[in-house]
Amino acid sequence: MFEIIQNVKNLSIGFRSKKGEEILILKNISTNIKKGETVGIVGESGSGKSTLALAMMGYVKHGLYTIGGKCEFNSSNLLTMNSRELEKIRGRKIAMIPQNAGQALTPNLKIGYQIDEALQLHSNLNKQQRDEKISELLNKVRLPSPDTIALRYPHELSGGQQQRVAVAMALAGKPDLLLLDEPTTGLDVTTQAHVLELLKFIAKDTGTSMVYVSHDLGAIAQVSDRIIVMYSGEIVLEGPSRSILKKPIHPYTFGLLKSIPKLSLAGLPESMPGSQPQPGSISRGCSFYDRCNFSSDKCKNNSPDLEYLEDLKTSIKCFNYKNLMNDNEVNQNVKKINTNSQDKEILTLSEVSISYAKQKLLDQVFNKITDDNPTVKDININIKKGETIALVGESGSGKSTILKSIAGLLRTKDGIITFDQNRQLPSDLKLRNPNELRIIQLIFQNPDESLNPNHTVEEIISQPLKLYFGLKGEELKKNIIELLEKVRLGEFYMSRYPRQLSGGEKQRVAVARAFAAKPDIILCDEVTSALDVSVQAAVLNLLQQLKEDFGTTYIFVSHDLAVVRAISDRVAVLYQGRLCEVGPSKDVYQFPSHPYTEVLLGAVLEPDPDIKPKLVAEDIVEEKPPKKGCSFQGRCSRIVGDICKNEIPPWQLTTSGNSIRCHIPLKELQKAQII
Amino acid sequence: MLFLIIKRILLGLITLFIVSLITFVGTEILPGDACTTYLERQAFGEQLEACYNRLGLNVPAYERYVSWALNAIQGDFGYSLSGEMPIKDVLGPKIKNSLVLASAAILIGIPIALILGIVTALWRDRLPDVAISTVTIFAMTIPEFISATLLILIVAIWLEWLPGIVIVPTDVTFFELLPNIILPVIAIAMIMTAHMARMVRSSVIQVMASDYVQMAILKGVPYWKMVFKHVLPNALLPAINVVALTIAWLLGGVVVTEVVFNYPGLGRLVIESISNRDLPVVQALALILASIYVSINLLADLMTLMLNPRLKTLQIRK
Numbered sequence: 005m006f007e008i009i010q011n012v013k014n015l016s017i018g019f020r021s022k023k024g025e026e027i028l029i030l031k032n033i034s035t036n037i038k039k040g041e042t043v044g045i046v047g048e049s050g051s052g053k054s055t056l057a058l059a060m061m062g063y064v065k066h067g068l069y070t071i072g073g074k075c076e077f078n079s080s081n082l083l084t085m086n087s088r089e090l091e092k093i094r095g096r097k098i099a100m101i102p103q104n105a106g107q108a109l110t111p112n113l114k115i116g117y118q119i120d121e122a123l124q125l126h127s128n129l130n131k132q133q134r135d136e137k138i139s140e141l142l143n144k145v146r147l148p149s150p151d152t153i154a155l156r157y158p159h160e161l162s163g164g165q166q167q168r169v170a171v172a173m174a175l176a177g178k179p180d181l182l183l184l185d186e187p188t189t190g191l192d193v194t195t196q197a198h199v200l201e202l203l204k205f206i207a208k209d210t211g212t213s214m215v216y217v218s219h220d221l222g223a224i225a226q227v228s229d230r231i232i233v234m235y236s237g238e239i240v241l242e243g244p245s246r247s248i249l250k251k252p253i254h255p256y257t258f259g260l261l262k263s264i265p266k267l268s269l270a271g272l273p274e275s276m277p278g279s280q281p282q283p284g285s286i287s288r289g290c291s292f293y294d295r296c297n298f299s300s301d302k303c304k305n306n307s308p309d310l311e312y313l314e315d316l317k318t319s320i321k322c323f324n325y326k327n328l329m330n331d332n333e334v335n336q337n338v339k340k341i342n343t344n345s346q347d348k349e350i351l352t353l354s355e356v357s358i359s360y361a362k363q364k365l366l367d368q369v370f371n372k373i374t375d376d377n378p379t380v381k382d383i384n385i386n387i388k389k390g391e392t393i394a395l396v397g398e399s400g401s402g403k404s405t406i407l408k409s410i411a412g413l414l415r416t417k418d419g420i421i422t423f424d425q426n427r428q429l430p431s432d433l434k435l436r437n438p439n440e441l442r443i444i445q446l447i448f449q450n451p452d453e454s455l456n457p458n459h460t461v462e463e464i465i466s467q468p469l470k471l472y473f474g475l476k477g478e479e480l481k482k483n484i485i486e487l488l489e490k491v492r493l494g495e496f497y498m499s500r501y502p503r504q505l506s507g508g509e510k511q512r513v514a515v516a517r518a519f520a521a522k523p524d525i526i527l528c529d530e531v532t533s534a535l536d537v538s539v540q541a542a543v544l545n546l547l548q549q550l551k552e553d554f555g556t557t558y559i560f561v562s563h564d565l566a567v568v569r570a571i572s573d574r575v576a577v578l579y580q581g582r583l584c585e586v587g588p589s590k591d592v593y594q595f596p597s598h599p600y601t602e603v604l605l606g607a608v609l610e611p612d613p614d615i616k617p618k619l620v621a622e623d624i625v626e627e628k629p630p631k632k633g634c635s636f637q638g639r640c641s642r643i644v645g646d647i648c649k650n651e652i653p654p655w656q657l658t659t660s661g662n663s664i665r666c667h668i669p670l671k672e673l674q675k676a677q678i679i
Numbered sequence: 680m681l682f683l684i685i686k687r688i689l690l691g692l693i694t695l696f697i698v699s700l701i702t703f704v705g706t707e708i709l710p711g712d713a714c715t716t717y718l719e720r721q722a723f724g725e726q727l728e729a730c731y732n733r734l735g736l737n738v739p740a741y742e743r744y745v746s747w748a749l750n751a752i753q754g755d756f757g758y759s760l761s762g763e764m765p766i767k768d769v770l771g772p773k774i775k776n777s778l779v780l781a782s783a784a785i786l787i788g789i790p791i792a793l794i795l796g797i798v799t800a801l802w803r804d805r806l807p808d809v810a811i812s813t814v815t816i817f818a819m820t821i822p823e824f825i826s827a828t829l830l831i832l833i834v835a836i837w838l839e840w841l842p843g844i845v846i847v848p849t850d851v852t853f854f855e856l857l858p859n860i861i862l863p864v865i866a867i868a869m870i871m872t873a874h875m876a877r878m879v880r881s882s883v884i885q886v887m888a889s890d891y892v893q894m895a896i897l898k899g900v901p902y903w904k905m906v907f908k909h910v911l912p913n914a915l916l917p918a919i920n921v922v923a924l925t926i927a928w929l930l931g932g933v934v935v936t937e938v939v940f941n942y943p944g945l946g947r948l949v950i951e952s953i954s955n956r957d958l959p960v961v962q963a964l965a966l967i968l969a970s971i972y973v974s975i976n977l978l979a980d981l982m983t984l985m986l987n988p989r990l991k992t993l994q995i996r997k
Contacts, residue, residue: 061897066888087902095899107890112912112987121908125899173898
């Protein structure tokens with residue numbers, strides 16, 4: 005049997021509220037980590053998963069304190085150690101890989117120094133040996149030219165590179181246990197897949213135990229041997245990852261898995277109602293009771309204990325798991341989306357180019373933009389009334405830039421944006437008339453930042469109603485209530501402030517605000533990426549419902565291909581501000597596809613340990629699009645010759661109406677790459 | 680980088696040019712001029728004419744501005760009216776005296792402010808922080824003329840430890856001046872130090888809460904090494920500009936304090952020359968104070984540029 009290296013016993017951590025009540029963030033947690041295994045801790049935001057991981061390093065955040073229990077590392081309790089003793093363990097025995105490496109690397113210190121610091125603290129090497137070791141570590145995390153990277157400052161690296169540096173730094177002390185706190189959440193899909201691949205390799209190579217904390221079941225599925233599911237500060241399920249993900253016997257994981265959109269299934273996943281209770285709000289009964297579809301009267305007043313099931317090697321905290329044992333196939337009841345796309349075009353982008361280059365003085369005088377290599381170039385898309393078109397691509401692909409230009413927030417360099425076949429929209433927001441402003445509305449990624457914190461929900465939604473329709477008094481109020489009901493929030497939300505709402509509720513208010521203007525087109529900029537999966541499904545369902553009711557057209561920007569698959573009628577794939585492929589979603593997700601689409605699809609992580617991502621291209625970050633030739637030439641693994649470097653590829657039309665911009669003949673593209 | 684430095688210096692010069700224009704135009708617009716002030720009741724007829732000729736006031740204003748500006752660049756500000764002596768001779772020793780006062784306040788104030796700020800931030804919400812913060816907030820709210828007066832009352836009059844006002848000739852040596860400046864320096868430094876300490880405190884607290892400091896702790900970096908390597912360089916960077924502003928702001932404090940202590944420096948000269956309507960001196964002083972202000976801010980900007988790797992490389996890349 006494996007040796008246990010970290011043992012958490014009856015751990016409770018909490019804080020004292022202003023009223024003096026003790027509020028628990030972690031409730032009586034007991035678990036352990038064995039040598040060489042990778043444990044995934046999964047849960048929605050606020051479930052206490054990060055607090056648990058930090059406690060495993062003997063670290064409790066400012067404001068929280070340990071109420072009871074211990075975290076034993078090699079039989080000594082980390083939570084009672086003084087800082088001198090902890091310094092000897094942290095970095096040397098237990099190391100941490102943070103969520104956002106960009107913020108977790110000290111900005112004024114060079115990469116080399118920061119790794120050297122860990123080496124100085126945790127090894128007895130001399131200067132020269134340390135320098136060699138730094139190169140070796142940077143090499144190990146697959147960073148190109150380690151010696152020059154070591155001399156750089158953190159801000160000079162890309163997000164993926166920063167994350168790799170954080171991994172190298174954690175490995176410097178040869179730790180026995182690595183804690184990873186959402187290590188890939190801020191990264192692009194392709195980069196994420198590569199970093200996960202690297203972590204798996206390191207776990208195998210060094211025999212280090214890992215604790216992987218994430219809300220993303222896809223990432224967890226790829227790396228972990230065992231999974232701990234947390235809900236509201238408690239462990240509700242713990243067991244081998246395959247059985248947990250394939251046969252979800254807890255109602256929470258069952259709902260969670262059902263709410264994740266999958267690449268293989270078009271259509272909207274079922275959402276899980278409600279949200280996680282606030283810490284301290286539940287005094288008795290099962291904390292999942294409100295959202296559970298399988299609850300009984302017993303659950304209301306009694307909290308189940310964590311029960312160990314011998315045959316499944318799984319611990320579960322539920323009275324009614326047996327109901328799910330029989331019906332344990334996650335037969336996803338996806339709701340097919342009704343496409344109400346009409347033949348009439350509502351928005352046409354022709355030859356649109358957008359540049360971020362600074363205007364030279366002379367150009368400012370003549371009010372024009374000169375840039376021979378603009379960020380976004382040659383965009384031609386016809387958007388039909390009532391359809392949902394998705395723009396996908398990695399960060400820097402220009403998808404949000406295009407949205408901004410459609411909204412008029414960013415001037416175009418060239419090209420024409422036409423509304424309703426004959427009305428050309430001015431490129432500058434100031435030149436658009438109120439009606440032209442009304443027809444296009446935006447929903448942003450982060451509702452925390454897009455809603456004014458000092459306005460009540462009523463004030464937020466009343467703005468467009470007053471501005472565009474001049475509504476007042478009773479009529480205004482009636483309209484607001486109607487809109488709130490449309491987004492499934494009741495009248496009593498009117499007097500609330502954004503801070504009193506959950507993430508999903510805030511996004512609903514943002515949706516209501518967009519619909520208040522009765523727009524023809526709504527631009528959705530990563531609207532679900534800041535939300536938990538269960539909430540994401542609910543928001544997607546809501547958007548679809550509203551679209552069917554109002555006949556609105558959506559332009560949907562996302563980096564998540566599974567979400568795009570679920571909601572869109574048509575997909576446009578962008579790389580470096582150039583279109584690669586445009587077509588109906590069912591065709592884009594099938595061969596033949598553009599080599600870049602293939603890269604993106606290969607990198608998608610499914611919440612299934614048996615489906616591995618296929619890494620086709622390196623995750624290099626290109627600063628600027630190439631001056632000539634195909635935009636994807638720098639990363640393409642299927643390059644056919646100089647033609648890709650010199651000539652812009654032609655559009656090829658497949659039988660199903662899918663356009664692919666590539667030099668490779670369609671027949672060749674039909675075959676998937678084998679690597 | 681070099682381009683940026685040159686740009687900043689040019690901007691500073693333009694600011695000074697505008698200041699010189701404003702002061703010149705301002706003194707032109709005011710009714711009366713140097714001669715009417717000097718001659719008082721005799722300001723008419725031949726005498727006035729002669730005075731105009733002597734002082735060169737009979738040429739058009741823009742010509743006078745050009746010649747004044749050209750001379751000022753070379754350090755020649757013309758003649759003071761009251762003393763009929765060259766302004767640079769009037770200013771010279773006073774500038775020295777004020778410089779002694781201000782630099783003493785800065786040299787004492789900045790280190791104390793840094794230490795207080797760091798201590799309060801590191802022991803946040805505990806006794807040292809609560810005690811020091813109470814004192815600094817109190818010190819911040821008392822204007823110089825009150826603290827100076829209180830200091831004179833307590834230290835000079837009740838305790839009789841130090842002289843209450845400075846009665847020395849303008850051109851004393853540095854060491855003779857020293858015991859006289861202790862009280863003025865305390866009065867000036869107090870409010871400035873308190874301000875800076877608050878700024879440093881909030882800056883350090885912000886950095887202490889950052890992800891990279893948490894990371895350094897979890898990496899096993901010993902506490903004080905973490906403070907000096909990871910926290911302070913990042914916390915003090917934004918503080919540089921604040922310190923520069925505080926120093927520039929201290930100029931105002933110097934004026935008030937010098938008057939209260941009867942200290943023979945620039946500040947008292949400002950007040951005196953304004954009340955004597957000695958316009959050439961006022962012009963010269965305005966220009967000098969503005970140059971000090973501009974150069975301190977320029978220095979702070981350049982220091983931030985040098986110390987912040989982010990800005991440094993950004994400029995090189997562009």
